[in-house]
Amino acid sequence: MVQRQSSLPLSAGVNKKGHLIIGGCDTVDLANEYDTPLYLLDEFTLRSKCQEFKAEFSQRYADTTVIYASKAFLNGAMAVILREEGLGLDVVSAGELEIAKSVDFPMDMVYFHGNNKSAEELNMAIKYHIGRIVVDSQDELEMLAAMAEETGHIPDIMLRITPGVDAHTHEHITTGIIGSKFGIPLFAADELVKKAMSAPSLNLVGLHFHIGSLIAEAQPYQEAIEIVLDFAADMKQKHGFVLEELNIGGGFGVQYITGETVPQVSIFAEAVVSRLISRCRRLELSLPMLTIEPGRAIVAQAGVALYKVGVIKDIPGIKRYVSVDGGMADNIRPALYGSPYEAFVANKMLEEEAEQITIAGRFCESGDILVKDINLPPITRSDIIAIPVCGAYNLSLQSNYNASLNPAVLLVKEGKERLIRRRQTYEDLTGCDLL
Ligand code: LLP
Helix, strand or coil, rough: CCHHHHHHHCCCCEEECEEEEEECCCHHHHHHHCCEEEEEEEEEHHHHHHHHHHHHHHCCCCCCCEEEEHHHHHHHHHHHHHHHCCEEECCHHHHHHHHHHHHHCCCHHHHECCCCCCCCCCHHHHCCCCHHHHHHHHHHHHHHHHHHHHCCCCCCCEEEECCCCCCCHHHHCCCCCCCCCEEEHHHHHHHHHHHHCCCCCCCCEEEECCCCEEECCCCCHHHHHHHHHHHHEEEEEEHHHCCCCCEECCECCCCCCCCCCCCCHHHHHHHHHHHHHHHHHHHCCCEEEEEEEECCHHHCCCCEEEEEEEEEEEECCCEEEECCCCCCCCCCCCHHHHCCCCCCCCCCCCCCEEEEEEEECCCCCCCEEEEEEEEECCCCCCCCEEEECCCCCCHHHHCCHHCCCEEEEEEEEEEEEEEEEECCHHHHHHHHCCC
């Protein structure tokens, strides 16, 4: 019996046939019925994470708003669940904004981010009266001020500050260091606060920072909070700036594999809130509204990827490759960041882990390896491999590499599945081509 279950969705179990169950559904039956690669989203885990973030932060700090970072994964059904759970939405493109709009997501709960928002995107944001536009540069500030003046609507904006804090994560996903392409470096921010405050067409409500993703410690948040609050106090003194809202971004880490230690949401909440309150007291600032933007920590654990085993290749004394029918087109994270994953044989959950194998994707890159050197029960062709913690940054980073079809997504709950995204068809692939 496989013992490593910590990273599976909260509803995971094993039935009498020895099959992995998620959301009360037999994953092997689903894989056979809907074909593979197939993504499952466990609704119970997803909603539990939304509720956990809301509860852990707001019981310590009532004026907290939780904004889900849609770049982790978004579609219509997902947006409806977030709306039902009372979360807001962080979008970074017209596309994400349109998905939100398509399900009547409350626009005042939408935050617009990005280091290069187009004029079209800023126009949409103004026209839809979204909650906040998070301004990333002087260039954007000037463009937005001019555009808002023409429409007559005064958008609420925040300035994204780069606090100069190292979040100790992968260099591709660290964003808080000075020199990052994101945000306004602290030393240049004074000028922009002044500019934003004096723009009659804009309403500056607060400051934002996001120091990185997959952060496994609370201390970098505390450092960044201090730096940004010190800056706010300085701006108060110099320009009469009032910090109504502090947005500390997302980045809360999750556990991908056994043995990784990642703080519970309650630990992050305690560290953030205690430092926010103590620093505000010391600086004699009134307590601002607190906004957090978790993406991965909301959706990662809810997602499971299912693949079917094809070719098994032995390189004697070196490796045993088990190839599956998906890979870097639906999960580029191992190739891009060297991210580790675990796997289960969904139809052999009660068997001993008797052999060490490597799970290879089917795409034409040597780097397309999903899981390296893992002990699993003896595997044969057509077995179903389940990889947990695949809910975040898998499908949102998917590609059609090798003209592959993007997988279907099922929402599972209490023994029932619901197709929330159909598998692509060959017509989808060829449909945009003109001869
Ligand atoms: N807020 C802002 C402004 C962000 O840029 C991000 C993520 C988040 C919130 C949410 O961060 P999270 O809570 O999901 O860590 N593709 C990478 C992750 C890129 C994160 C980009 N920004 C990966 O697969 O690890």
